Amino acid sequence: LNCVVEGYPQPETPTLRRGSTNFTLNCSGVNIKTCTAGFSSSDYSYSGQYSCSTKNTIDNHEKSSSATLQITVCSPTDVTMTTTPPPGSRTYYLTGDPLTITCSVEGVPRSSFTFTKDSSVIKSYKNDSSD
Secondary structure, eight states: OEEEEEEEEEEOOOEEEETTEEEOOEEEEESSSEOOOSSSSGGGGOEEEEEEEEEEEEEEEEEEEEEEEEEOOEEEEEEEEESSGGGGOSSOTTTTTOEEEEEEEEEEEEEEEEEEETTTEEEEEESOOOO
């Protein structure tokens, strides 16, 4: 993430924060400061709204400035499908036999998915928080 500040008199080194967490910035430049925060490996905890703010003083009047950026860390969809009883324990099921098929889908953003049997849709789940 880059945070660039410019002003006269020269503004203070900017602060980058998400909520109550401050991040260390590496800055370069004099009249225009370019400050960078790097993350070696992102995960879901880096999602959120970031703000970059600074201030300077002119004739004993303090002036603040800030900008915000919303970041969402995404991940690929991972699908797991299981049956009860496990598929290795039986090769066929008789009418009336208990059978449960469970499909777990993980990913950000939430994925939509569809159960099908012989290419016919049985049930669809949309990308929302209701299912």
